[in-house]
Amino acid sequence: MEQFANAKISVRQFTILIIIGVIGDSILIMPTIVAASSKQDAWLSMAIAALLGLVMGAVFAAIANRLRRQSPITALQNRIGKAAGGFVGLLLLFNFFMCALTLMSEMSQFMTTQMMPETPVNAILLLFMAVIIIAYRYGVESFARVSELLFPVFLFLFLFMVILLMPQVDLSNMKPILAKGLPPVMMSVMPAFVTGFAEMVVLLMLVPHVAGKAKLTKPILWGYAIGGLILFIVVDLCVLVLGPSLMETKYYPTFVLAQKITIGQFLERLEVILMLIWIITVFYKTLLLFYALTAGTAQVLGLKESRMLTIPYGMILIVATIVGTPNISEYNKLLIYYYPWFDTVFCIGVPLVVLAVLAATGKGKASGQGGHAQNSQNGQNDQNGTNP
């Protein structure tokens, strides 16, 4: 879009967005997912997942570095033709759409079950979506800046929570370590890994806006590392404070965790802290997905503007969310058993294809300026080169 084409976010803002995105909805649902099979070894699953996450980050960084500040969709369109590139783009868009659905589902479920049960889910979704649309319309620069602003607040709240929970940590909750051996632990790793780390493939859509020409390896890896660390701490706390059984039976262990914080008189008030934290993270991840979806659609279709797609997409997403989440247990089952496969295909498989294509065609472009055109459409595509 013309108005966004020049929007630049700093490398630091990029990193912060990644951190917040990695934490995303995981802060709410991760403990349940991870504890599903590994129980008291959940912390171990999380650690392994985080390490795998770093690997994934490296893969994304490799892609990002080859993009030369173009969006993956545009880059592909340039290199393998509009049709093929567009097709891969559609796959990515499909992923973003579904992922956004999951986030909005989780958000609405949490709100309607825990915080505001009297409010109709329609209203909550409408409000949430409205703010996302507004955030999009204010532009990348703007919401990147807000993230930079909110990040210290977020960290402060998080540390606050952690410190207040320390007294309730019971190390014996970790035992018996590896009671059933490694397999159950490994089974939990996959869902944890894909939900937090692979889903952040969406960060590639932000690449066109990152300032400068430097390689993006460091920001991406740092983002994954810090995000992973925070998630690890969260899961640890859940295990150590709540014990494995609690982690499984409650839907939102982190919420229960927050409820357990006490300072003298002010008992219940502190779950508000968690609410603030996760609203920030869930909002941002959803925003990034929405951004990717909307901007990506414009890229696939070769449109010059994407702003007008916000409201229609908003409507579709809301309807899909409401239809897609009839009740919580259904959704949870879906999330733990089916969705990770979806993620694997779309968040790992497709990006790997993208990487392969970029690697294969990259050299051609670098050496011979267009003379080595793979496809006769390459020449015209260059005009769309920097479409965000």
Place this chain on the structure above:
Amino acid sequence: MERKKSPQSRQPDTSQIYPEYAHIPIRRTIEENVEQVRRDLGESDDVIVREIPFEGTETAAAAIVYIDGMSDSVIINQYILDVLIGNMRGILEGTQDERGRGGDQTALAKGLLVGIGSIRTVTDMGSFYRNLLSGEAVILLEGSDCAYSADIRQWKSRDISESTNQTSVRGPRESFNETLRTNTALVRRKIKDPRLRLETYALGTVTKTDVTMMYIKEIAKTSVIDTARSRLQAIRIDSILDSGYIEELIEDGKYSVFPTVFNTELPDNVASQLLEGKVAILVDGTPNVLLVPTQFVSFFQSTEDYYQRSVYASLLRMLRFASLFISLLFPSLYIAITTFHREMLPTSLLISLAAQREGVPFPAFVEAFAMEVTFEILREAGLRMPRAIGQAVSVVGTLVIGQAAVEAGIVSAAMVIVVAVTAISTFTTPAYSMSIPVRILRFVFMMVAASFGLFGIIMAFFVLLLHLCALRSFGEPYMSPISPLQTEDMEDSLVRLPRWLLFRRPSTSVSSGADRIRKP
């Protein structure tokens, strides 16, 4: 059109200001000129024409035209007339020269110049009126096709006194008055650097108000100076009666409730901001001076912060930001918690609140809304009342009405407290222009809180942050140095570090990151 640059103020292209008159030349006979003046200015009785006749005749040799009340009649009577009468011969001879510009007329001009110091040659009625209506005295000579305008402007204006709106405990009390030249001088007195520059424009097609831009040449960014200049020159409006008009016409955030232009009445405030690379805009006729570009944090800095000790100043700054939160969110939080999230309150407080709200017929939102509106009414009324009664009304209003309302059971005591605390925190903002958006947004937040509780407040807050982060003031981001984060500039935003640490100029305003304090 020959125009001598006077040392005092460079006047802009007059043909632009007085297009209807610029094409009329100065005629050779005084009679024709005076007729022209009477035609164009009507019979206004403050337009004085004093004719000096040739010795012994009735025809005028010279005439002085001036506006009573705007020109220094003492100088006219004691000096100009003397010079003119004394040079009568030269004038007589001068009129015999066909071109009307004899050597003796130059002598006349020079003679006057010595005493007055600012003489301009005027060759068309456009410039004539420009000078006349600004308060200068214009001298017509019989037979000459040019006139001479003497800058002897003098009028009564308000003394330089303390500002009533911006008080300071420690620091200079002088504030601007309504005369442009006095104000520019007040600023000059603070900054005696040759790099301090002024550019004056006449804005407002009917009022032709003088507007001066001031900046320090190597400290302000050229892009900012150019933007300010071009925006000022692009203004096409009837009248400029106050800097507020200009503010609205040049600001970036036209649709935002937040001010993107700073205003102040204190010269030291202007001076310190000029040193940070800002551009000041002074408007004749108002003590309010504008400063661009501006940041959000500027509205929470008061000049006193820099005169008091840094620890105290830092604490005050943080207090101000805390008050900002309170004044914006306190009523909404109250509404949200009492409506949606009662479980968040400690039990004892909850019981007490519940007991208070027992007899109250209205939901929390209506209560809050009514109280806030009442308060706004009282505040506005207090402002407009004659000083004598103003205080009494506010006290009566708040105490009595509030008390009565509680006792009647219409509002709960807690609500009165909330509203009162909110109101008082609003006043901690040093800059009045920032309290306005806060007051407006408070209502928005209340409505959101009533519908969506805490979730709504958080979402609305996001939108607010997004808006603030998207705002720009003359090309600079509104929310710097907080975002985009520039740690070097943070030293003076949320806190005020001691002076010996504040050694760099803010990077947003300056063309180079020059040092303020040279290390010894």
Place this chain on the structure above:
Amino acid sequence: MSSVFAVLALAAAALGLEVPGLVKRKRKRELAVFLILLSIGSALYIALALETELPNPFGVLKLAFGGTTG
């Protein structure tokens, strides 16, 4: 029924917000895509409001990956 009107109002607002700008800037393609998406969105929303049975988007997942349970 009122919710149907609400949806229509929302769609109308979207039209009013976007169409003038798009027309002025002569973005025919963008306008077309916008209208198509808006119609889909509105249709879906109205269907939802009328409580019709809409397919669950996650159903696709179940079909594709239904055989494999973690």
